Amino acid sequence: MFDRSLLARPALDVAPLLLGARLISRGVTVRLTEVEAYLGADDPGSHGHRGKTARNAVMFGPPGHLYCYFTYGMHTCSNIVTGAEGTSSGVLLRAGEVIDGVDIARARRHTTKDDVDLARGPARLTVALGITLGDNGHDLQSGDIRLELASSPSAYEAGPRTGVSGHGGSDFFPWRFWIPGDPTVSPYRRSTRRKA
C-alpha cells in the first residue's frame, strides 16, 4: 500500500520516491534501481506530447496505475502513472533488482545467463514481473500487481535520458534517476548508446 497523493505530483518529483520502492507481481518482487520521468505535454519524447490517443489514455488518468505499451515489434515496457488526473506524466521503470521469486523470474526469461540481468532494462523488467499488455491500466493498490514505496528515501543520482530520439538536440534535461553503485545500473551508464 502507498499514499496515492504522493504520486499525484509531477513526474520529476515522484521519480526519486520510486527508487528503492518494491513492485510485487505474481510471485516476483523487484526493487527499483533506475527510473525515468516523462512529463507529457512539455516533453517531446513523451507519448503524451501529441495529445491523448487510444494507446496513452491511461497516462491521462489517475496516478498509481500501470501504463503498459508495446514497442519495437517485440517488447513491452511498463510505467507508473503520476501527476494529477488529466495530465499525461508518468515514470518509466528502467531497471530493478529481483529480490524475491528469482526462480520464477529466471523461468520467464530463460535467455538470461546472469541474475543481475533479470530486470535490467524496461522490457526485461516487464517480462520478469510477468506483466503483459493486458495489465494496462491496472491499479497498483489492489489485485495481482502492487507497489510498495520505500520506508525511507533512497540516495540517488540524476542524468540525461537515453534511448529517446525525439529530443531535438538542444533541450536536454536530467530526467533519468538511479541508485548509485547498484550493479543493475552501472553497466547502463557506460555503454549507453544514444541515437545520433
Added chain:
DNA sequence: CGAAGGATTTTCT
C-alpha cells in the same frame, strides 16, 4: 569490454 546491426508489430501521420 565496447560497438554495431538485425529482429518484428503497433501506432500515428
Added chain:
DNA sequence: GAAAATCCTTCGT
C-alpha cells in the same frame, strides 16, 4: 509508410 521510451547476438580490440 515511417518511426518507435528495446534486446540479443556477433564481431572487433
